[in-house]
Amino acid sequence: MDGITELGYVRFDVSDLSEWQGFASSILGLEVVDEGEPGKLYLRTDSWHHRIVLEQGSKDDLAAAGLRVAGAEEFADMQQRLQAAGVKYEVNSREQAEQCRVLEVMSLSDPAGNPLEIFHGPEIETHKPFYPGRRMHGRYLTGDGGLGHMILRNRGLDDIFQFYRLLGMRGGIEYKIPTPDGNVGEMLFMHCNSRDHTLAFGPSSGKHINHLMLEVDNLDDVFMTYDLVQASNYPIMISPGRHANDQMFSFYFATPSRWLVEIGWGARPATHQSEYYTRDTYGHEMSKKLGPGMSID
DSSP: OOSOOEEEEEEEEESOHHHHHHIIIIISOOEEEOOSOTTEEEEESSSBSOSEEEEEOSOOEEEEEEEEOSSHHHHHHHHHHHHHTTOOOEEOOHHHHHHTTEEEEEEEEOTTOOEEEEEEEEOBOTTSOOOOSSOOSSOBOOGGGOSOEEEEOOSOHHHHHHHHHHTTOEEEEEEEEEOTTSOEEEEEEEEOSSSSOSEEEOSOOSSSEEEEEEEBSOHHHHHHHHHHHHTSSSOEEEEEEEOSSSOOEEEEEEOTTSSEEEEEEOOOOOOOSOOOBSSOSEEOOBOOOOOTTOOOO
8 A cells, every 4th residue: 555556537638529428428427517617527437527528629538547546654754755766856835625526636747758647546436336338237346446547658668667666556567469560569567456457558649558458347328328329430450359468358449639539348356466368358359430520539
């Protein structure tokens, strides 16, 4: 408990807040909460005040990944750890923490420039049970595994690994995939709880985020989402299949901001042991299909 314990929340800069509101509710089944704050919507998956924040902007990219520590002592220890390593950070004001619905929060970036917020003490609303935006067979899986996982941009796996080890995470290379040019593409996965991985780093694009994974506890919700996406203008970018490392059955599709969401089910818990794979178990074929006005960077 002396380092990061979960991916607690994420904030996204989005250019079309109205489209995102419909996408989050009708496609993903998230609960959309409007607190009357101009240009901002909150998305819930469980009893937290929010797990996702949508903020009106122009970047259509990750604004911050909220990484949780256990409490005030760990928050202070993290500051000392970062300072000793020469990592720049800023402890946000009490007002900024209240806006984030947490007790304390600091802002920093990883070696690839990915924006991070380390926090403790999220606001939990057990008096407001999660109310999905559309019918669901089950619920989203969070618990001690956090919101889910993300693949983020990197500018060198060695530096990224050392940085997140500093934050108390562990992991390593889990995929070594042969490429058409005869080389091997490596992917780094970092763990911090019972979820197989919380952050991962592989081939980079122009955006900070490649995809956000949300896990459900009922396989029918994967296929229900699949049907809804097929009937929409959001292209399916990776077909249904099962990963080799976390053994999750999932598929990927484009968001209004042109990065991807993965909806998955059936992942095994983290083994906390090193191993690697050269391909997925089955499926997960890449698609070039794009809907009207869509492009994947």
